[in-house]
Amino acid sequence: MASIDETIKEMARAARRAGRIMGRCPSAPKDRALLTLADLILAEAGTLKAANREDIAAARQRGLSAPMIDRLTLTDATLTAMARGVREVAGLADPVGSLGPARVRPNGLQIARMRIPLGVIGIIYESRPNVTVDAAALCLKAGNAVILRGGSEALASNRALAEVVGRALAQSGLPQAAVQVVPVADRAAVTALLQQEEDVDLIIPRGGEELIRFVVAHSRIPVLKHYKGVCHVYVDEGADLAMAEAVCFNAKVQRPGVCNAMETLLVHRAEADRFLPAMGARFAAAGVELRGCPETLQRVPAAVPAREADWPAEYLELILAVRVVGSLDEAIEHIAAHGSSHTEAIVTRDYGRARRFVREVDSSVVLVNASTRFNDGGQLGLGAEIGISTSKLHAFGPMGLEELTTTKFVVYGDGQTREP
């Protein structure tokens, strides 16, 4: 039997070969494979749910928490949503082969950038099996091959899904190795995958901070990731306080468990008296625990004192840190010191301060008068997203199809030579 290292190495080589075929594949066969996949997910719902039941039984035996088991479970509703997602990806414009604006040099050379696939992408993620299909669909549409490594607790589900993806590829005349699922649960498989720098071009980890730190520490391949989202809303002096309340409530409460939810609220001192008591009461009524600076505590009786560890905290639940600041500069400094370069918003009526916030806050998405919850590929109009990057290289912010590609230079000449 082959060792894990050999298995992974052979998968990576097969992915490279498949990636070359995918890279020159026009849109039609790729879209055909995606539509076939959507059909097969529904047609094979029984098989997929049966495989999923194996994972759930094992998870129960291992005593996984109810929310973990919930995220692991495939239902008719999740399969239908999965198939709909794949159809949406099929409907997106194919980025591959598009040419940017061409310039002409004085010697007549015509130069443009052509969008091309990255090649082979490795996705390392935790238990949700829907990532298997979402990620496969996006990578495939962008002309890449992909190696998927889901959580060990979803192995049976992921293998069943991979089998369906493979049939869709084969039925459309595309190489099955374009989408491969790592078939072993051993963590050594992750470490081995992260060493295949010759055959894998990009690693995208999706999951908790611990998983992502492990991947970054061990990878010889470029990694696109975000560790966490410590998102801020700053309510400026003179802001429309009704708007500020709506934006802040939405940013914190609408879906507190996600990376673009607000974790810290910054309020200008001039608005603290008018804004904080009502906002605090509304948060408290919604079950939000408030952890405030001393000036917040004076205005929000329900708040408890914030500690230093609260400012960089990503709660991912109904807890909010609140701080009163004396100026825009102080807000920007607070964000630079404690933020995660993910998402920040200002609520303001002032033109100059809106301009300064947008320019000086060093985050992947900076919003004026809108909720942090809009940092999402779909909401920002990129189509489906494969993740959010707070790394600045290659992609910064939500990553859609285009971020799964790169460009090469194409030069058309008439025999030009270079002198000198």
Place this chain on the structure above:
Amino acid sequence: MASIDETIKEMARAARRAGRIMGRCPSAPKDRALLTLADLILAEAGTLKAANREDIAAARQRGLSAPMIDRLTLTDATLTAMARGVREVAGLADPVGSLGPARVRPNGLQIARMRIPLGVIGIIYESRPNVTVDAAALCLKAGNAVILRGGSEALASNRALAEVVGRALAQSGLPQAAVQVVPVADRAAVTALLQQEEDVDLIIPRGGEELIRFVVAHSRIPVLKHYKGVCHVYVDEGADLAMAEAVCFNAKVQRPGVCNAMETLLVHRAEADRFLPAMGARFAAAGVELRGCPETLQRVPAAVPAREADWPAEYLELILAVRVVGSLDEAIEHIAAHGSSHTEAIVTRDYGRARRFVREVDSSVVLVNASTRFNDGGQLGLGAEIGISTSKLHAFGPMGLEELTTTKFVVYGDGQTREP
């Protein structure tokens, strides 16, 4: 005395602070600093050459080769060229703060990408001191801070140049820590720099393959690099053979020691009899050693047999591998098997094969009917370049000012909240 690790860590922290100031600096002070720098390089020519003489004396003592000493030497001509290069960078358009096309979502949110600096860039390079100034100028114009680590044999020159850069920054009201030269020759300084992933955003190594492999193996920071340039020209069936001869001669002979020079010539069998004897004679007359496949040897008496190791070789001198192929597919396969994703050209009259070559060859620059020597930021119209990337992430091909930046999303709203 501080340890090397502490010195480098403090430099990286200072660079991060300076980078934040540079990042929000408008164009005028940056350009003023560059023009001041150009003036100071000329005004301080005596001091710079004196420092350089120390390096040259030490290099002679250590027995460095004449070409190495030549690359190390600062003359009035190289200083004038350096100053001219800095003025050219000052004249380039500032990419920072520019907004791409905005889209409007159905809810009225207006979304655009704003170009922003990367932050802090580390450049690790070998002996040529002109890189110190070129790299500093480009990084500074793009709003970044930079840490420079040149070859130990150029340390005195680089420190003198850094002193001049620092004065130009200070005279323009910019932080001197925006450009820092690592003050110690010890290689441990490189290793320490490669660990500063919190404060350094990108590493660009420039030098031989050994240096680059060392950097990639030790870096926790993303690296943009190319290992080598094994560039091909393919002379297609039916090509204009006079054009093919001019392109091939230019690609090999005009400057053989650089990464975009041709290293392997591929000729379609149908043209071999007409093309190779004359081309071979012209190369031989220019002192080019030809290493050919058996079919080449039949047509070029001066050629010696190529061995397997010749196909992936980057000679960087007047040696050329030559192979006769039966088809465009065979040429593309050869390039995929032995190339370095750097630069490839086709000489052809055929529309369909030009299209296929451009689409299917997976290199950073693909040319039709033009010399490989055009893979260069200046030649392709990017302005000055900081290097060439054959990594696909972030930048693929020559890297100019824009590749020293990234984009963030800017969202303008009127109080929008997200549902669901």
